[in-house]
Amino acid sequence: MNWFDKILPPKIKGTKNNDKRGVPEGVWKKCSSCESVIYGTDLFINLYVCPKCDNHMYIAAQDRVASLLDTNGPQEEIGSNIRSVDMLKFKDTKKYKDRLIAAQKKTNMNDALYIKHGELKGMPIVAGAFDFSFMGGSMGSVVGEKFVRAINKAIELDAPFICFAASGGARMQESLFSLFQMAKTSAALTRLASHKLPFISVLTNPTMGGVSASFAMLGDVIVSEPKANIGFAGKRVIEQTVREKLPEGFQTAEFLLEHGAIDMIVDRRHMRDEFYSLLTKFMDKGPVEKQVQSEISSLVENTTNA
Amino acid sequence: MDHLEFEQPIVELQQKIAELKKLSDSERIDDKEKVDISEELERLMKKCNKLETNIFSALDPWQVAQLSRHPQRPYTLDYINLVFDEFQELHGDRMYSDDRALIGGTARLNGQAVMVIGHEKGRKTNDKIRHNFGMPRPEGYRKALRLMKLAERFNMPIVTLIDTPGAYPGIGAEERGQSEAIARNLYEMAQLKVPIISLVIGEGGSGGALAIGVGDRLLMLQYSIYSVISPEGCASILWKSAEKAKEAAEALKLTAENLFELGLVDEVIEEPIGGAHRDIDGMVEKIRETLTRHLGEVKRGVLSVDELLEQRYDRITAYGRFEE
Helix, strand or coil, X not given: CCHHHHHCCCXXXXXXXXXXXXXXXXXXXXXXXXCCEEEHHHHHHCCCECCCCCCEXXXXXXXXXXXXXXXXXXXXXXXXXXXXCCCCCCECCCEHHHHHHHHHHHHXXXXXXXXXXXXXXXXXXXXXXXXXXXXXXXXXXXXXXXXXXXXXXXXXXXXXXXXXXXXXXXXXXXXXXXXXHHHHHHHHHHHHHHCCCCEEXXXXXXXXXXXXXXXXXXXCEEEECCCCEECCCCHHHHHHHHCCCCCCCCCEHHHXXXXXXXXXXXXXXXXXXXXXXXXXXXXXXXXXXXXXXEHHHHHHHHHHHC | CCCCXXXXXXXXXXXXXXXXXXXXXXCXXXXXHHHHHHHHHHHHXXXXXXXXXXXXXXXXXXXXXXXXXXXXXXXXXXXXXXXXXXXXXXXXXXXXXXXXXXXXXXXXECCEEEEEEEECCCCCHHHHHHCHHHCCCHHHHHHHHHHHHHXXXXXXXXXXXXXXXXXXXXXXXXXXCHHHHHHHHXXXXXXXXXXXXXXXXXXXXXXXXXXXXXXXXXXXXXXXXXXXXXXXXXXXXXXXXHHHHHHHHHHHCCXXXXXXXXXXXXXXXXXXXXXXXXXXXXXXXXXXXXXXXXXXXXXXXXXXXXXXXXXXXXXXXXXXXXXX
């Protein structure tokens, strides 16, 4: 694609994707790492990985799940009607209720975790993704409940579960209820394991605190995106406690791999293939070669063909 | 300092009383003066009791939080030695080291063999450093899990005592997998085949507390707290100022009383006026009685292993409030 093609408006006006987030139209974005200016459509096609420097940028939970599932298979969202109740009437500088409404508007999600069941190259799976832009991907009662329902669905369908974490930790506004979601999500995973169904935990930028210290670190296989920040305590807290400089690359995916905390680092664009290959072995389904497109790649194709 | 700021008026009055007592005991004053002094003493002591009752019956959550960290408050080792008999400490995670912030071992509770595990903050400066102020590293959680598995093998109920500011935020702790260590305990405790009773005796600091706090009963002492984050931490993130800890403590609903009302705690054990340290013997009796009673409700014979695990699973997965 030459520069002239790039500045032309994308030919997406005719496409129907009412419930889809769709291709961002005519927006230029700056890579947060190399500062290259990238055309919105290019970034979308590339799953929000910078085409210049491979920097893995924020991706919305719905796009994330869409990028994993087959477009032409059955799909259904799980727990979309569950809503948070502000049982503590929590108010800091803003009311929790108002923060929730703002986050719901911004992300078009009911809470920070989005779950769908569908197929990955024809294999039934349940996939969940956190959206960091929903109150920092924080885990409260709704997130915990959706996580449990995702696992129950996986058991019902005899399907593996894949979860993409992106979270600052437990949601302070639900206090101890949030903390106990760590126990709840971890307990639910014991059921998945007793049904001999695999759980792939994908750690994306960032995965911290109570999310990192519960289900996210309990994957049968733990995968991370390149350079993602992963840890228990925040860097600032650690620095203030130990009063020394943190080592180079501290709490990055590469750091965790070196210290034996995760199984592998996988480029976002290769995840479908990698996970499929892993899961067919765990589920012993044999090496099926079925050409199925992900929702996003077919969406892109539709838009460019229109 | 061995008292809190809001206890200052009481401490001053107590000092006055002590001085008067000393004076009345001295030989240099005559009998008439002694009578006067003893009347004054009685008046002051009444005043002191009233002041104590007034202050401690109207504590705000931030004051409760401070009381939960009171320098004179009994710690895990105090309770282990007083509530239990025949405590034998077992050390080490068999992988890296022995974390002194989290201690455990075999003991007897009213004759019943149990595994007791708890955070220890340490009393004097040297002890505090040795016990890392009650902030465990991954090896602490892994030792706790080793001991819990041992208890499971020999069918011993587990009692955990929670009193920690949180898991230690350090470089080594992160390198050795603090997150994984905590997560693993949550996962394993959900399916451990023996009863688990947890009692918060002081500070229930977030994931560092929960990592030994998943089980069949959650009990709290009256002036203990349990929260997703410390009031100071919450204030500095949400209010952008640690000065707002009082507001944060209020909002977090972290007192035993609040959490009992929210249905997250099974029982609150009442403390003497002023806190557990004012009457340790009385406190020990109550704790022993309460632990024994709850263990009696979930022990083998009353519940089968399947029933125990089913109830625990339902209990854990019922946490949370939402609507649909």
